[in-house]
Amino acid sequence: MPQPAPPMPAPVPAATNRPTVPIPANPTARAGDVSELPRARRADRRNGGSRFWQTLVGGAAVLLLLSLTGLAVAALLDERTATPSAGQPTPQPSESSTPAGGTDLDSRDTDQATLTAKEVFPTKDLVLTDGKPAYRVLKTQASTKCQVAATGEIADLLVRLGCNQVVRGTLRSPDGDHLITAGLFNLTDVATAQRVRDRIRPLLDARQGRFRGMAAGDDTEVVEKAAARVAWQVRGHYVAYCLVTRADGERIPSDDAAAREIMYDMVELHLNRAVLDRRAAAGTAGQPDAESAGDSAGQRGTD
Template sequence: MSESPNPLLRATDPPDDFEPGRAGRRRSGGRAWQVLIGGTAVLVLLALGGLAVATLLEDKTSTPPAALPSDQPVVEQSAAANGHDIDSRDTDQSALTVKEVFPNKQLVADDGRPAYQVLKTQAGTDCTAAATGEIGDLLARLGCNQVVRATLRSPDGDHLLTAGLFNLTDAASAQRARDRIRQLLDDRQGRFQGLSAGDGTDAVTTAAARVGWQVRGHYIAYCLVTRADGEQISSSDAKTREILYDMIESYLNRGVLERRANGGVASQPTASPTESTASQSATNGRNSSGN
């Protein structure tokens, strides 16, 4: 896995880590991200962009925050001279395609790592297909005109996940969506929606899950992870944390979006990470807003 700064984590149900335990192999030149982990999990906001992670579980607790040490600086990433600006659709006009985001039936997040099996892909202009309730409405209001997503099976076969990219108008719109999503999840007024890939994959649309989202430029990268057997996912499930990091940071950020930006370079360290929390429950027969 690529080397990346260890984020500062805060847990609300119960203390949890987003750190997948391979910080030594992360690249130090990555863009800073803010990570949010919701009510029953951990939300981390890195100083630039934003990676949020929430747990889709039923109950909330008030477990005191917990922090992990950070042994590397958070760095900001900008476009190189031969790249192009992905902060706005005005300067990044080409639409995403399935071929660009999920080109193969096997997805490798980092060289030498086991492959994820890509079960189904989808590209569309209706962002509410991938985010329901008030979250879907919010994305539409802020100019989301495209979502490209896929449902995958983890290398060990124990987890199903849906991951993808939302295409918003500009970086400011993406950041506003990121900040508002936190509260909507807390209030259970919407959810990220998994993509069913046929028999044996219903869990990705209905089961308790953990979901992460991250902003880079005018894109929101996201991933939700469920157990393949539909059982409630454990807040201490290290494999889930690893999957979220693989898909959002290593693959979508440093893979797909880095290629699109065409050669980002690291600049000076930014301010220290900040923290927040959000929550979202499984559907369990509820409506699309989670009520």
């Protein structure tokens, strides 16, 4: 008998145009991956924005700190500059040594005009303080030999250090009880004048020299011989000095107020403020230094 024919396979449906969507092997995991990726990106964006602001704010804070530190350092430097440390001398305001239109008194190179007796003692009556009696000028002298106004080592010192002129005068005090010889030694510069100043007291104390008074007649010879009080001061290249004796030849005590007043009148008020201020033209050049102001001592009379 003939074998029945095998059944025909079922017809395959015709393919459609719809795309086939692959199904992932683990749908749950895949869904998690898809849903978490935007969240991570949002977090990264948030973190990145936060870090940006943190960096910006931190940088601003650093700049502010640096600026404040710089201001503090500047303030500290200013304070150190303005306030000297302990043990350091406080700087003093400096003055111009050569005022406009004036003369620098620190050297003969800048102060070349020689002194004259008329310049140092312009009148016969010197009124140094308003309302007080005048000193009477008895005699004046200008000499190129400085040794005429000193003896011994003081005279040698003046010559050795270049003194080329002395202008001096003899006066009587307003009360008539004292005789005075005062004047100016002309040295080469302020340094040599200071060297003379520094040596005067040791030489007087050792009795190796003295200042000479200048007799002016009328029973004034005592000014050449009697024990005296002397004072001296440096102003520029000049040494101003004053010798005071009693008119009766008696010794003057070291604490004698009248003698101190006379020395101040002659050295400070007359020779410094009147004569040399006028020469300096503005009154500020080469002011007397603090160490020399008020130097005074006694000297013995001659035998």
